[in-house]
Amino acid sequence: MLGSSKKEEFSLQALQICDAFLVWAGFALASGIRWNVIDGEYTGIGLDRIAWLLFVLVPFTPLTLELFGFYRNVLNKKASAALWKVIQTATVMALVLGGCVVVFQLDPSSRLVLFFGGTFAFTFIFLRFLWVRNVLRRRVKNGASRERVVMAGLPEDIEGFVEGLPKGVTDYIEVCAEFDLGIRNPLELADLIVEKSAQRVIISPKNVLFDKIGEAVEVCETQGVEVWVAANFIRSQVARPAFDTMGEQPMLVLRSTPELSWALLAKSLLDRAFAIILILLSFPLWVFAAVGIMIADPGPVFFRQRRSGKYGKEFKMWKFRTMAVDAEAKLAQVKEQMGNQMTGPVFKLDDDPRVFRFAKILRKLSIDELPQLLNVLAGEMSIVGPRPLPVYEVKDFEKSAYRRRLSVKPGITCTWQAGGRNEITSFEEWVAMDLAYIDNWSLWLDLKIILKTIPAVLFVKGAK
Structure with a gap:
């Protein structure tokens, strides 16, 4: 539609309310069939048994559909594209429900209600899309909507x-x-x-x-x-213009980073939730790493280094120590003797002599990165985002354009880690991948990077 006027916002909200009702109707129908037709109890539609499901699905399904772009450009959207958005949303909601069942020990209710309710709800939503698209096309054809x-x-x-x-x-x-x-x-x-x-x-x-x-x-x-x-x-290559007010003064705003939205709020909440879950699940690995480090190379178990966070704000990043205690003091010497495999200000060396033997196992399995979950809990990092660089490397940036990778919160994993991990040797390529992530950010993109990171870690792809 033309721009983002109040009329279009109202239309979007009306469609979301309609889809929320269709989700409720789908599960109400499934519940009624399950307990009245199949079981023959005749106790009404039995929504009290699936109340927690409805509290999750009814409000969040339309919001997830919006995040995936289901409501954009309805007039010209292909049915296959709309169906894919519906499938993506159904997948995410299934994962959310599964997480709720596991974490909060909720009753998953009848499998038949879950299956048929989900099938009915998302079928209703897809049919609603086809009907609305058909109506819009007729109105545009006869000029009523122009x-x-x-x-x-x-x-x-x-x-x-x-x-x-x-x-x-x-x-x-x-x-x-x-x-x-x-x-x-x-x-x-x-x-x-x-x-x-x-x-x-x-x-x-x-x-x-x-x-x-x-x-x-x-x-x-x-x-x-x-x-x-x-x-x-105004000539801008990346920044997206928007209008806002400062006091009573109208302002033209140019943003080159994701705009504050419900999606960003959800990312922040999910970061902390995932961090807590991952810390609990990986606790045996923390013990394994701590004991191994104390035996292999007596000294501090953890290593904290000054890194550049969002907008370059410094913070101390946690890692399990994988190098000798005096590793930072020996950095210049190692660079001089063995060189640098990475172009640009970033230092990387596969066979770094400062890394002790047990630590190579931690690095190979990415166990050394686990303490960064503490930085996620503190709000200094995200699960997904550009990797934070040491402060001294950021100061050596040759191009000011590199600093745009600092415009979002840094992460534990990112596009280049999920794809090739340590196989990339060009800092230009690394930055390009980070900027592409920033420009195309969405919750779905974060989920895809996480899903790619899991096999990269499990099969130690590219790890050194």
Whole structure:
């Protein structure tokens, strides 16, 4: 749809409420069949037996569908693409329910209710999608949903702006007139709005003087017509423009990192929940590592190093110690004698002489990374994110663009670790992968990286 107006937000919320009801209806139907038809109890639909399931599924299913983009560009979305979004959501909700059953020792209720309820609910949602898409396509075809728009700006700017609009937007608008702000008086825009019965004015201000833009906006205000001003007068390659207010002052905001959202809040909560679960499950490995280190190389069990966190804020990262006690003092000597396998400011050496024998086992199995779960609990790190670098390496960055990898919270695992782990030797490639993660971040991407990391660790792929 065109932009993110209040009308579209209302439409999205209406669809989410509808889908929440369909989830409830699917499980209510399954529950009624299970206990009334199959068992013959005739005790109503028996929702009290699956109350905890509904508390989880009804509100969170629509939110998860939104995270996967199920509600975006409904008009042109293929049925196969929508079905894949539904399958992704069903998978996530099944994992969440399984986690709730295991962690909180909840009653999973009848397997038949779970199976048929899930099948009914997600079938209803998919059929609802097909129906809504069909209605929208009919309305667009007969012109009922197309908004009459006047484009204002210089002719070449207007042409470039319209050509850059995706089909999912142009399907909903009808450019009924163009207004040249370069040669015409902005006051004349009022007559054009009246003549064309325009519902909205879109201004492309790329090469237009700001005083003319201000006059055009005032004209639209007097006509009671909504006016949108494109932010294409600012050249940004990555940053996404948005508007906000500071006090009563309107502000144009350019963000090159994930915007504050429910998804980010969920990431933060899941980080801490996973950290607690992983610490409990891996506790025997902590004991194994601690005892082994004390025997193999007497000294501190843990190693804490100053690392650069979000926006470069320093924190001390925990690891099991895998090097000699005086390892940092010997770094310069090792670099001089054995070189560096990684290009750029980062140091990496497969056969680092400072690593003692038992520690190689810890590194091979990634057990040395487990204490970083404490940093996750402290909110200094995430489960998934760019790996935090030592402060002295960050200070040696050759390009200021490298610092954008510091714009999000660092993580225990990341794209390059899940894929090749220590096989990457180019710092440029490493940074490129981190920036691609930042630009395309989603909870689904985090889940995929975690799922790739598990076999990478279990089969010691690329570990040194």
